[in-house]
Amino acid sequence: QVHLVQSGSELKKPGASVKVSCKASGYTFTDYTINWVRQAPGQGLEWMGWINTKTGFATYAQGFTGRFVFSLDTSVTTAFLQISSLKAEDTAVYFCAREDRSEIDYHYWFDSWGQGTLVTVSS
């Protein structure tokens, strides 16, 4: 059974950094891309980008370049999201999600999600 388990809530001061982990189990980690999604308090879902777990190549949505970095440790089947120079507006729940696909017609979808990690930025 596929599971994505994320690290716990974080409380950080403005200017600090945070690293959120997403531990995958129940499937071959390098066969599926991992996406990251942000949800600010009371708001909708915002796609941040993805990381190819086979190559480590990351793609970032506009607005998530520079301070946001996706990385991997394939030896422990874990993806990471690091955010540097934290701002109050980074306060949100961050989700990782596995991207499944059809090899026939190249459809994609997010079939499994982590439970979410709340990052709170406050002085």
Next chain:
Amino acid sequence: DIQLTQSPSFMSASVGDRVTITCRASQGISTYFAWYQQKPGKAPKLLIYAASTLQSGVPSRFSGSGSGTEFTLTISSLQPEDFATYYCQQLSGNPYSFGQGTKLEIK
């Protein structure tokens, strides 16, 4: 970038009602499209992918249709556990995007 507009943003309905949520894309996306359900404090759950394919384990009262720029999610007979927020998503290339959400509440 492709924008998705969901309607309505909010709706109230009763158990047993038939409910339809619509999502419009700013340009054609074929069927590179999915629907998710999210309950408070929980991660989103995949309901429908490829516009009309029901995810394994999702009740058959959920159905999706559409292609190009207009898509619908229908719940044929609302159950108490269906009161949640629903999001559409397009996966027609970088960047992916979500609709703003439809909150479905009990009347």
